[in-house]
Amino acid sequence: MEPGPELEREIQERWEREDLLGKVRERNRDGPIFYFLDGPPYASGSIHLGTAWNKIIKDAVNRYRLMRGYRVRLQPGWDCHGLPIEVKVEQEVLSDEIECKKDIEEKVGVDRFVEKCKEFALKHVEIMTEQFKRLGVLMDWDHPYMTLDNEYIEGAWYTLKRAHERGLLARDVRIVNWCPRCETALADHEVEYKEIEDPSIFVLFPVEDDSEAEVDLPDNAALLIWTTTPWTLPANLAVAVHPEEEYVLARAEVNGEEWHLIVADKLKVVLSAVADSYEIVDRFPGEALEGVRYRPALWDEVPRLRELHGENDRVHRVYTAEWVTMEEGTGCVHVAPGHGEEDFELGREVGLPPHCPVAEDGTFTEEGGRYEGLYVRDANERIIEDLREKGLLAHEDTVRHRYGHCWRCKTPIIYRATEQWFLKVTEVKDEMLDWIERVEWIPEWAGHSRFRDWVENARDWCISRQRYWGIPLPVWECEECGHLEVVGSLDELKEKARELPDGEPDLHRPWVDRVILECPECGGEMRRVPDVLDVWVDSGVAAWASLGYPRRRDEFEEWFLKEGSCRPEDEEAGADFITEGHDQTRGWFYSQLGCGVITFGACPYRTVLMHGFTLDEEGRKMSKSLGNVVDPMDIVEEYGADTLRWYVLRSNAPWRDMHFSWRDVRDTHRALNVLWNAYRFTKMYSELDGFDPEEHPLEELEEHLQPEDRWLLSRIHTLVREVTDAMERYHVHEAARALYEFVTEDLSRWYIRLVRERVWLERDDPRKLAVYAVLYHAFDRLVRLLNPIVPHVAEHIYRDLLRGEDDPESVQLLDWPEPEEGWIDEELEEAMETVRDAAEAALSLRQRAGVKTRWPLRRLFVEVEDPERLEDLRDVLARVVNVKEVELGERFEEKVPVARPRPDKIGPEFRDLAGRIIRHVEEHSEEVARAILESGEYRTEVDGEEIILTEEHVEIEERLPEGWASAEFEGGRVYLYTEMDEELRREAWAREVIRRVQEMRKELDLDLEERIEVWIDGDREVLEAVREHRDEIAREVRARELSLEAPPEDCDLEREWEVEDRSIVIGLRRGA
């Protein structure tokens, strides 16, 4: 067994069989409330890496909270309605029958269509549930909240009713984003901007009459306008100019005709595009143009424009507007009140109708004149052609720009004036902004900067959709008097209904469409407004709808109101924790805030962790077309869910986008193996020795604890402190990283390396029992800390190594560990750091000197500022560096000071004698140096003259004595004596022999404890070494007999080794 899919499946089965969820619940039944609210993933596909990351973060937080004793709400959620599913059903399930939206009602029937949508959603809920389970996510998968449940729908209805009561629900004609394929309005957050190419044309609108304006224009004057949507020209009703900006009148020849063109001064550069040359003949401010009447360019092609021109004197005139930009175009803006937000507002101010000759499906109506029946984007070409023929096309080009598309079907949207339903969030915006400050955001800027910016710019929320699969708008309208009723629940519906349709009530269409109310005002028939709701309302109400509120109060009281201890507007109310990607800034964070403020006057969540996106290694979005999509299930199948979990949690801070890397996944998997090996090491030896942690508690072995034991105990409790702190702050990545470092660096690479020899001691040696006790103690804490991050491996180690008979079945049922301050020894940890650095430096000296670690050396001197600090760890150093003696001191006294002459100083001063003085210093460098160091000067006689040298004349350096090497490390310097004497060499040979025998044992696949017979032959030095260390060798290789002669024919394995140019022959025979 090893960490991976097989192990995980087994553990997951056990969780299920033993009802872990039930036991967790039972354990925390009376604990404090932690209302985690799952942001509902959309039930239309399978999970991707981002969804996996999202749920893994959630699971880590929840598992942590559970261990701390919280009663955590573990309900998963599913977003089941909406256009995306409708589109899939249209295109995948019923593609034979549906070509356009009409077919849904006429060919398929709303009944069947909705049924298919429901099936589709439920099927994907099932698929995705299995995938989430496979990740080891501990949730109540059998009892999710689904936005398609009646009870849930009532939650949304309730909010709409509250909005209506507060005057925040409005029906209004407005410009909306419209998808001509889906034939519905879209909210701003459902529009996706993509770069596309569009025509860019300059068009002449000939001036007809300037009598209402200040300016005096010649007969052939024309407004020059620019547009990238020629198809909106049939709806042109006005031109806007900037009141303060300067405009020019330019004489120019366009298409062989002379015109006087009107453009903004700042944009007159466009004139060179429409004419070879031009001459400016007049200038005036924009406001002077106000009132100029012109003829729209499509005068002949669109009769309706002529009609409007005749009927309404306000139509086809120039108006002023502050929003006219001098950055592109001509400064004369074509205004179509039926196709643009600003156009619409302007029209409303000056009295223009929101004329819109485009139907729901994006084709021109009868009002589109000769373009009737054409799809708007197809009409562009025809319109341009017509303009050209009439000589009114001044210039034609194309432009690449960002244009809105339907987020689901990717069709370019159009703006249309339609009657829609709105939540007037602009009226509660200040309240919403206040709430942003009262929520805890991780990171801080997610809320106080990014989200605030979005909310500040928010417009009223268009919530109506002209579709089928969604929460029906609970608004009934009287056919007689127009009275509106907003219904807040099924009960209310039953009460107010004239009669209910047959069958089980299903609040979806078409059942609900058949409910007819009686008008309380006039007794007339009331029918439902046929729209459904924007799906973002669905998820926006999750904090109470998932609790069954308002139909039921029990869970709402328990979770939302913390067992009735607070009101919705209090700090403690609502969901305690949510976490989603940064795309949800405008999505779920927003819709919940809006719905919450409307319903309860409060934000329904209290702490938000905003996480990033998963990108590929180069930071690009994962997309099918780039072929860089990583399926989380592939990672799970290859390396296991724990690897994926640990990887995503440690790879970067959650709020940053993750650059996925297979390499790092593999690296993480290796770390998991290191953990696994550490556990197997512990298990293997402790079981071999029949160690029972209950029999040998740490406390009883305290006097036998070695410095490294105390160090590991200190480390594990420091780790408990760090991980706890990180989890409390939701900085899950810090926890994952600290654990990774501990497992690989501290536990495996340092502690186990240090105690390896001790586990070979005799069975009941207390120093060995201390190792086991320490390891058990550490693992007991470690598996708890690991559980939120790698629950499968943590569980396995717990059950296999730690769990006693009366202990809980799962690590998840244990308490989160508390740091035991008594074990924490920060000084020791720091000292060990220094020792590790010193060891590293010493090992590198060995390498440079060409002395393998296996060969023992005599002396190591460590020069540090505060040597006493390392006193207890001298033995650790000796073992790691393999030296007989470690000395500590502030200064390595055996260094020899030497003096180097400085010709540049000696020369000028001593002139002729300089050469000889320099030679003298070189020859007596030690002597000179010592004298100067001791008395400040060195006196000698050269050529009969007494000369005095001071530190000024020489450089004092220090030389190492023969046989020593030295290296610096952080905090000090190490000195290593690298020469070996005969005794050390014999010991080294003994080690070489042991190592070879061990390798041969391994080759024979012997049992760890199995006895053997050994023959060794080799040269004199080798044999002497073996003779001298005979007992030690025999013990370590478990030899019953060790002969210093050539192996006999009938031994089990014979091998000749070449070591350091000598040959050693070794033979092994298994002991009977």
Add this chain to the structure above:
RNA sequence: GGGCCCGCAGCUCAGCCAGGUUAGAGCGCGGGGCUGAUAACCCCGAGGUCCCGGGUUCAAAUCCCGGCGGGCCCA
């Protein structure tokens, strides 16, 4: 055009909020070593204008201002 985030080794990222050793780690690469938890591990080496330019300061990867590049969101 606005808001936010990011920019450091070939790659993935720490360090920046709270300025102060010689800017670190892992992976990858080259070399060497170790071997009874080893499909591990250890050591060494190469590899950096900390995006650019100003400013503040005794001192800037870190703070401030202005650019540039990338991402997300908005217009």
